[in-house]
Amino acid sequence: MSEEYGGALHARFLSGLALAPERVAARGPGWELTYRQLHERALTWAGALLRAADGDGRGGPGAVAVLADKGPDAYTGVLAGLCAGMTVVPMSTGFPASRIRQMLDAAEVSAVVADAAGRALLAEAVEPGGRTPPVLTAGDGTLRAGAAHALTAPRPVRPEDTAYILFTSGSTGRPKGVRVTHGATDHYFQVLGTRYPFTPDDVFSQTFDLNFDCSLFDLFCAWGAGAAIQQIPAAAYRDLPAFAASAGLTVWFSTPSAVALARRTGGLGEGALSGLRWSFFAGEALTCRDAGDWHRAAPHSHVENLYGPTELTVTVTGHRWSPQDRDAGGLVPIGTVHKGHDWLLLGEDGEPTPDEGELVVTGPQMTPGYLDPADEEGRFLEHDGRRWYRTGDRVRRIRGEVLAYVDRLDAQVQVQGWRVEPAEIDQRLREVTGVQDAVTVAVPAPDGQNVLVAFYTGERLSPSLLVRGLRDHLPERMIPRRFQHVPEFPLNPNRKTDRKALRATAAGLLGTTTA
CATH class of the missing domain: 3.30.300.30 (ANL, C-terminal domain)
Structure with missing residues (x-):
């Protein structure tokens, strides 16, 4: 594979940099970074991370944990890790210290990008006498991000290299790490690029925490188009229409819970969100009522229901809502599976069935596996000479290739x-x-x-x-x-x-x- 692999996840940011170098790449209350500023900052931090990884003794660029609230340090840390050719492991400062320790150990983290809250949590997470990974912050971290060690360009990666490790709840009593490759994200964003004509004039909401896989959609759809990411503070929901208008939001993405919250705070009046062009929902079942109410508030917006487990790279199906969606039991259909993938519905006997059963999928967005192979038991199957991921979701074919979610087959x-x-x-x-x-x-x-x-x-x-x-x-x-x-x-x-x-x-x- 050529060192000029254009499908690297960070290559999407480079596309935005070429389109809009002086436009805002990311912003939040009291701060903003242009594409040029974020690029220079990320290359400088990437150099510091690589120096730490070289001294880690594990070989290779390793993994970098991003333990910071959404803000300039977190966004720089994500991009810096990718530019360094490292695996990015986003973590939440809202997690307990014991869970952070489990994830640091499981991912064999070489360095940590942390803000003040992250540094305090890291100090609590590391057991007495345990190894403390080198820490990089904008202030007084143990790593110094000096211009003398800045990279001049991102390091090359291969499609099979792991771009992200995302931890999900595990039935074994500990979080399990899902590996997401550059090749998987490349296919994912190519599919989205053909479906959604985003432009540098778009402003994307950022409602998801960075350890939530849907945040990748926000970041790299925006950055691939030269658009801006707008951090959404909790206070914004008190008057969402006013915030959306002042921020110039054109793309919204959240869980459907946000619809109920906006309804309670009076934010779903007719035309209240008229500046939105696109509205996406994922992570929970989207009801037809919620979709209809949101569309009345955002009449110029396409409302889409997206579905997909982390193991299939963010989302692997999509459906554009319309008032005619009444054949999925009150829920908006999850839609059609992304091109390039094959899927089956399995009955209770484990054999393919035409109309309703467990959704299993194989294709380029499928994870190569978990950090701990023991977690793979029961989650993958071999069929027709290929490996398939078992979603654990029962779905129903409602028309053609359009699927509707029914329920879970397990306790998840x-x-x-x-x-x-x-x-x-x-x-x-x-x-x-x-x-x-x-x-x-x-x-x-x-x-x-x-x-x-x-x-x-x-x-x-x-x-x-x-x-x-x-x-x-x-x-x-x-x-x-x-x-x-x-x-x-x-x-x-x-x-x-x-x-x-x-x-x-x-x-x-x-x-x-x-x-």
């Missing part, structure tokens, strides 16, 4: 766009003194979003004690909203825990209903 759920394995929560609950066993289920709240409810046996404990025990290990979004002590779990006819009965009980506790 989506909570505010996060993929959550309840088994990970259960394992951490069992570690709380006094808890004998635990089962966590998800039920829809009145706004349609999933809420976690945990049932446990053993001693009756205060919710605050249980929450404290979980916060040492789990992100805030994975902590159940309700805890219910039970003397024992209900059993189904097969003598297994009856999760359906628990979901019905949870719905009663929350005053909702289950399907």
Whole structure:
């Protein structure tokens, strides 16, 4: 493969740099960086990261963790890691220290880009006597980003090289790392490039945390077109129409939860978001009601429902909503699978079925695997001489190649766009003194979003004690909203825990209903 591989993920930023060098590449409250400024900053930081990696003793450029809130340091860190030919491992400063430590070790991180919050968390995450990776910040990091060591150009990479490692919730009780290659992102953004004619005049929302795979869509669709990324602060939702107008937003992307939030704050009035050209939703099921309400507020916008697990590189299907979408059970269809991929629906017997079953996909966006091969059990299958990814989602063919989401085949759920394995929560609950066993289920709240409810046996404990025990290990979004002590779990006819009965009980506790 030529060293001039044009499909490298950072090559999309170079395209934007060529189109609009003096335009804003990224901005947020009180700061902004032009393409030229971000490029120069990233090449300087890339040189410092490579010097750290050379001294790490592991060989190769290694991996760089980006442990920073959305802002100039985080965006520079992502781009610097890619320019250095390193694997970028985005992390959230909202994670507990123990989870950060697990991810640093699993990804064998050579260096860390951190802001002030990230530095404080890193100090807590590293165990006494443990190895502290070199840290780079805009201020007083242990790495010095001097111009003398700046790269003159990004380092070459190959399609099979890992661009990103994204950690998801794991059923084993620990986060699992998904490898995303430059070749996979290259195919992904080529597909998007033919579907969406973005321009340097566009301004993209950035609602997702950088450790959420949908953030790649925002960053590299914008940067590939020479457009701007606009960080969306929490306060913006108090009056989303006013914020969108003042920022000049033309492209919106979020989980469907944002629709309910905008509705509650009065932001979905007719024509309230008239500046939007494109509106994308992913991470949760999008209802036809939410799509219709959003479109009334953004009448000049195409509303699209995107779907895809991290293992298939951000999203692997798409569907453009229309008022005629009434044949998917109240949900907007997930649409058609991206070109270049093959897909099958598997029945309960594991054999292909024509109309409804588990969606399995193979093609150029599929991950080469997890950091720990043990995590691959049950997630991939061999069929027709090829490897396929099992999504665990039951889908239905509704017309032609158009697919609609039905439900999950396992206990995995989506909570505010996060993929959550309840088994990970259960394992951490069992570690709380006094808890004998635990089962966590998800039920829809009145706004349609999933809420976690945990049932446990053993001693009756205060919710605050249980929450404290979980916060040492789990992100805030994975902590159940309700805890219910039970003397024992209900059993189904097969003598297994009856999760359906628990979901019905949870719905009663929350005053909702289950399907």
